[in-house]
Amino acid sequence: MPASELPATSPVGTLQQVLAALADPVRLEMVHRMASAAAPVACSLLYDGVNKSTASHHFKILREAGLTERVMIGGQTHQLLLSDEVESTYPGVLSSVVSAAER
Amino acid sequence: MPASELPATSPVGTLQQVLAALADPVRLEMVHRMASAAAPVACSLLYDGVNKSTASHHFKILREAGLTERVMIGGQTHQLLLSDEVESTYPGVLSSVVSAAER
DNA sequence: CAAAGGGTTTGATGTTCATCGAACCGAGGT
DNA sequence: ACCTCGGTTCGATGAACATCAAACCCTTTG
Incomplete structure (x- = not known):
């Protein structure tokens, strides 16, 4: 399959x-933590106070909303915030919310 | 009480x-409709397809979030979007969301 | 290849929430 | 004063959701 099918990697949700x-x-x-990192972040670094399965549930919702992507790095699962894709789909939304969460 | 207590009229929620x-x-x-109007809007103009009581429930949530205010105009209840207050509390959030909803 | 660690899925539980109908209330008009 | 219209509150119902524990799966390492 040609590279023309690559854009399917950015299906930001409604x-x-x-x-x-x-x-x-x-x-x-x-x-917020992913935005600060601006790079793939290991799952375990993204949450405190909730169970592993609960965290995984939240990861799924973020992925289904098209906000994040799963990335494997050295056998470790990481989550990557799709800032650019989200920003071009809904300009200003993600960045302003992250800024607002920043305090 | 002095005018210094006036800011209490803008309790934008978390x-x-x-x-x-x-x-x-x-x-x-x-x-979205209130943002388009940029002025107090009569309740009945703000919703379609839901019951009166359901609409009132949503008004309440919007008010409790500090997004809107109730305004009486000629005996008719209107809802006013507190764009400025929200914008200065969480810059860009409301405006970008409204823009994104605009299509 | 077997064991282990990290994520995900499944199932169950309690809570929150959107929705409606009916009763209530407050402001105007008759 | 009474009726009426528009909005709110109350009570109930069903769906969605956050949460956890246990089972499962996949990848890496011994």
């Missing part, structure tokens, strides 16, 4: 999905 | 509250 994803405190914290 | 308020389709549509 605005509702994105807002619902950001509306949860645990997920917002995850997004 | 970021979580604001995001949760915007995450519902019915409420986002309400906010």
Whole structure:
């Protein structure tokens, strides 16, 4: 298959999905940490105070909203915030929410 | 009491509250219509397809998030979007979400 | 190849939430 | 004063969701 099918790697979800994803405190914290890192982050570094399975559930919701992507690095699962894709789909939304969460 | 206590008229809720308020389709549509009007809007003009009591429930959530205010005009209840207050509390959030909802 | 660590899925549970109908209330108009 | 219209509150219901524990899977390492 040709490279023309690559754009399918950026299916950002609906605005509702994105807002619902950001509306949860645990997920917002995850997004905030990923935004600070600006690089793939190991799963275990993205949450505190909740169970592994709960965290995984939140990862799934973030992925389904098109906010993040799963990346394997050295056998370790990492999550990557798709800042550029989200930003070009809904300009200003992600960046302003992350800034607002920054205090 | 002096005018220094006036800022209390702008109790914008937490970021979580604001995001949760915007995450519902019915409420986002309400906010969108209020943003377009840039003035107090009669309640009945803000929703379609849901019951009166449901709409009132959503108004309450928007008010509790500090996004809107109730204004009486000629005996008619109107809702006013507090764009300036929200914008100065969480810069870019409301405006970018409304823009994103604009299509 | 077997064991181990890290993520994910499954199932169950309790809570929150959107929704509606009905009762209530407050402001105007008759 | 009464009726009426628009909005809110109350009570109930069903769906969605956050959470955890246990089972599962995959990748790496001994």
